[in-house]
Amino acid sequence: xLTDNSRPIGIFDSGLGGLTVFKEIxxxxxxxxxxxxxxxxxxxxGNKSKETILRYSKEITKFLLKQNVKLIVVACNTVSSxxxxxxxxxxxxxxxxxxxxxxxxxxxxxxxxxxxxxxxxTNKKTICEDTAYLSGIETIAIIGTSATIGSKAYSDAxxxxxxxxxxxxxxxxxxxxxxxxxxxxxxxxxxxxxxxRDVIKYYLQPVIESNxxxxxxxxxxxxxxxxxxxxxxxxxxxIIDSGKEVAIxxxxxxxxxxxxxxxxxKTYEKYYVSDDxxxxxxxxxxxxxxxxxxxxxxxxxxx
Amino acid sequence: xLTDNSRPIGIFDSGLGGLTVFKEIxxxxxxxxxxxxxxxxxxxxGNKSKETILRYSKEITKFLLKQNVKLIVVACNTVSSxxxxxxxxxxxxxxxxxxxxxxxxxxxxxxxxxxxxxxxxTNKKTICEDTAYLSGIETIAIIGTSATIGSKAYSDAxxxxxxxxxxxxxxxxxxxxxxxxxxxxxxxxxxxxxxxRDVIKYYLQPVIESNxxxxxxxxxxxxxxxxxxxxxxxxxxxIIDSGKEVAIxxxxxxxxxxxxxxxxxKTYEKYYVSDDxxxxxxxxxxxxxxxxxxxxxxxxxxx
Numbered sequence: 001x002l003t004d005n006s007r008p009i010g011i012f013d014s015g016l017g018g019l020t021v022f023k024e025i026x027x028x029x030x031x032x033x034x035x036x037x038x039x040x041x042x043x044x045x046g047n048k049s050k051e052t053i054l055r056y057s058k059e060i061t062k063f064l065l066k067q068n069v070k071l072i073v074v075a076c077n078t079v080s081s082x083x084x085x086x087x088x089x090x091x092x093x094x095x096x097x098x099x100x101x102x103x104x105x106x107x108x109x110x111x112x113x114x115x116x117x118x119x120x121x122t123n124k125k126t127i128c129e130d131t132a133y134l135s136g137i138e139t140i141a142i143i144g145t146s147a148t149i150g151s152k153a154y155s156d157a158x159x160x161x162x163x164x165x166x167x168x169x170x171x172x173x174x175x176x177x178x179x180x181x182x183x184x185x186x187x188x189x190x191x192x193x194x195x196x197r198d199v200i201k202y203y204l205q206p207v208i209e210s211n212x213x214x215x216x217x218x219x220x221x222x223x224x225x226x227x228x229x230x231x232x233x234x235x236x237x238x239i240i241d242s243g244k245e246v247a248i249x250x251x252x253x254x255x256x257x258x259x260x261x262x263x264x265x266k267t268y269e270k271y272y273v274s275d276d277x278x279x280x281x282x283x284x285x286x287x288x289x290x291x292x293x294x295x296x297x298x299x300x301x302x303x
Numbered sequence: 304x305l306t307d308n309s310r311p312i313g314i315f316d317s318g319l320g321g322l323t324v325f326k327e328i329x330x331x332x333x334x335x336x337x338x339x340x341x342x343x344x345x346x347x348x349g350n351k352s353k354e355t356i357l358r359y360s361k362e363i364t365k366f367l368l369k370q371n372v373k374l375i376v377v378a379c380n381t382v383s384s385x386x387x388x389x390x391x392x393x394x395x396x397x398x399x400x401x402x403x404x405x406x407x408x409x410x411x412x413x414x415x416x417x418x419x420x421x422x423x424x425t426n427k428k429t430i431c432e433d434t435a436y437l438s439g440i441e442t443i444a445i446i447g448t449s450a451t452i453g454s455k456a457y458s459d460a461x462x463x464x465x466x467x468x469x470x471x472x473x474x475x476x477x478x479x480x481x482x483x484x485x486x487x488x489x490x491x492x493x494x495x496x497x498x499x500r501d502v503i504k505y506y507l508q509p510v511i512e513s514n515x516x517x518x519x520x521x522x523x524x525x526x527x528x529x530x531x532x533x534x535x536x537x538x539x540x541x542i543i544d545s546g547k548e549v550a551i552x553x554x555x556x557x558x559x560x561x562x563x564x565x566x567x568x569k570t571y572e573k574y575y576v577s578d579d580x581x582x583x584x585x586x587x588x589x590x591x592x593x594x595x596x597x598x599x600x601x602x603x604x605x606x
Contacts, residue, residue: 052344300355
């Protein structure tokens with residue numbers, strides 16, 4: 001490769017939430033240099049139109065390119081849903097979103113589960129009482145912001161996988177549920193509270209009743225609520241974190257393309273925001289699981 | 304006056320909320336032409352920094368001036384708290400915020416109540432059990448977004464009034480409480496729900512325990528929750544809606560300055576947003592109490 005592998009990976013999000021993705025990438029790729037951009041002046045994106053989200057994300061991509069990144073991760077589910085294809089078309093750099101990896105993981109689990117169910121039935125020669133099984137329907141639930149859910153990006157991605165691999169012959173029911181209050185609850189610091197439990201119950205009750213095999217956390221804030229969602233979900237339901245999945249995918253990509261940074265290099269992390277670096281530093285630590293000690297630069301040129 | 308009184312009143316807000324102020328102005332000044340701008344692309348302002356809010360509100364003010372408005376109402380409590388003085392300095396047009404009218408009303412009620420209490424005591428020659436009264440402390444509570452509360456704009460305005468009129472000799476305790484979840488709850492359409500009641504209880508319990516004479520609704524979304532707040536508050540507590548108060552103030556200003564529009568003129572209402580006019584039309588009707596039938600224009604020039 002002619003490229004310089006020490007160039008950083010650029011990760012961006014509408015605000016703080018993408019730090020849960022940053023955290024996963026940092027954990028899995030600890031020799032990589034990382035740049036994070038949080039559009040804290042214009043957060044949240046989840047209730048904005050496609051046009052506006054596209055305009056904002058193009059501005060940020062251009063900014064990251066100026067920082068000489070080797071790869072861009074769109075950590076924001078909303079941008080990944082609504083703008084990823086356009087960004088890939090317009091910019092000549094590998095760009096990864098969080099939807100495909102999340103969808104791929106959900107689909108993989110579903111195939112595994114379906115196979116193991118079939119094995120149990122075959123081995124034990126019993127008739128399963130589960131009507132969902134009898135009718136051959138498997139359920140995946142997606143939760144996210146209004147914009148992500150409205151885009152149907154996760155459904156489309158899962159259906160594409162199912163059509164592509166339709167030898168598996170799985171009849172999939174996809175439940176998509178917008179949960180717009182979860183981000184403000186996390187940002188209010190109410191992660192472990194009865195109000196949050198009630199709100200999660202309010203959103204998830206109809207989802208849980210469908211007994212889904214997995215619930216995909218289609219918003220970067222939701223990993224913060226994973227424990228409560230697990231408490232509330234059925235024991236058999238798996239929770240899928242798209243951030244974790246994209247980190248794995250990037251690692252594989254860097255390995256395949258011989259783009260991994262040298263293990264002997266001294267690495268750095270840089271943070272840029274469009275507003276309020278102090279608040280970002282303070283709240284960001286919760287998302288990232290450790291203190292942010294670096295200087296946080298404010299970028300307003302394109303805002 | 305040399306000015307053309309048919310020129311519209313310009314009202315702006317970070318998004319939809321200011322429509323509760325628009326509604327009050329429309330009700331009280333039904334011969335006025337009105338222009339509303341909602342910055343729906345960059346909403347909410349309540350958790351942004353002063354610098355960003357100032358930059359955004361200057362852009363919007365310039366836009367409204369281009370529409371030849373005769374007066375500007377900053378319907379947003381956050382902008383009124385953080386940027387009003389700068390806007391007044393920079394632009395040569397009457398600009399009204401919602402803080403001063405709300406604070407003035409709260410202070411007036413407090414003086415009235417204090418006087419009536421004194422009369423009761425004097426007449427009945429009894430000793431009041433109320434320790435707050437004995438110590439001469441009267442309480443006003445303010446609820447709003449993090450930015451509005453953080454600015455202490457309401458406290459400062461009330462304290463200024465008290466110092467100015469300190470013949471009244473009132474010892475005021477001001478409780479300020481940021482309630483960041485209330486806007487998302489209203490926007491989620493959960494006005495009449497147990498979750499909203501629980502969230503209001505969570506925020507207001509410590510406020511109510513101080514037995515305030517009044518609670519000032521320091522956010523344009525909160526009039527939508529007035530009934531629930533009233534249910535929860537003590538019978539003696541008055542709820543003050545800053546939007547209602549600014550409408551009265553503007554009417555008085557227009558009368559004093561002979562700037563009222565002719566009662567025979569045909570009036571219009573115009574709506575501008577920075578994103579998603581359809582959503583604005585749909586949700587805006589709840590705030591304004593009637594359907595928005597006008598075309599809603601999208602302005603992105605300065606965004």
